[in-house]
Amino acid sequence: MQNFIHISKNLLNETLKTPATDGLRLLDPLKSIALQSGMPMKILEEVNAYGDFEKHLHEEDLWLCLQGNLIFTLSGKLENERQRTGADGKNLVPNEFTGDRIIDGEEVELEPGDWLWIPRGVPHHHRSSRVTRLAIIKIPNKNS
Numbered sequence: 001m002q003n004f005i006h007i008s009k010n011l012l013n014e015t016l017k018t019p020a021t022d023g024l025r026l027l028d029p030l031k032s033i034a035l036q037s038g039m040p041m042k043i044l045e046e047v048n049a050y051g052d053f054e055k056h057l058h059e060e061d062l063w064l065c066l067q068g069n070l071i072f073t074l075s076g077k078l079e080n081e082r083q084r085t086g087a088d089g090k091n092l093v094p095n096e097f098t099g100d101r102i103i104d105g106e107e108v109e110l111e112p113g114d115w116l117w118i119p120r121g122v123p124h125h126h127r128s129s130r131v132t133r134l135a136i137i138k139i140p141n142k143n144s
Contacts, residue, residue, distance in 0.1 A: 005039050015043055016067060020131040024049045027133070040138040046070060046128045053078055053102055053125045058095035060139040061118040065110040068132030072116060073125045076105030099123070110134070 007030070015027050026034075027043040034042050043066070055078060063072075078099030083092045102123050110116055118124050120141050 005033060005037060007041075012043075012066075016133055018045070020045060020047050022047050022049070024051060040140075042136055044134050044136055046126065046132045046134070048129055049127065051126045053099045053123065054084070054097065055121055055123045056096050057120050058141050060120050060141070061116075061124070062137040062139060063110065063116040063118070064135040064137075065112050065114045065116075066133045066135055067112060068128060068130055069109055069111045070126050070128035070132045070134075072108045072110065073102045073105040074108060074118065074122060076102040076123055078123045079103050101125075 011029070015030060018027055023046075025045050027045055030039075030041065030043050033039055046068075053073075078097060079102070080100045081097050082099070084096035084098045085091070086093050102125055105123065105125075108116065
């Protein structure tokens with residue numbers, strides 16, 4: 001049984017050649033590999049999209065901009081903060097919060113090659129008006 005995953009530069013380059021579509025989506029094959037293995041890294045594509053205003057208490061995010069650029073709004077306070085509702089529309093997601101906007105946040109623009117680490121509990125939001133692809137690594141909180 002294999003207890004590691006090797007992501008070659010060729011696989012990453014092929015993934016980044018995927019034709020873009022409007023909205024937010026995770027790109028395969030890394031999406032499928034992550035689902036099957038529990039690997040904490042995925043590639044997010046964002047095209048003319050506007051992500052949620054959110055914060056999570058159980059994990060940290062480490063982002064690497066691979067293509068395009070986008071704006072993150074970080075820190076500040078979530079306006080009208082509430083616990084996130086699950087995909088079923090009924091149950092609440094533990095340790096996940098959303099809001100209507102971020103008040104007094106700071107904007108940071110990511111370009112290819114830029115990294116951004118977002119510690120747990122920090123409100124964040126991202127938006128892009130063109131094709132942007134980012135590697136995201138979810139780092140579990142060792143205290144939760």
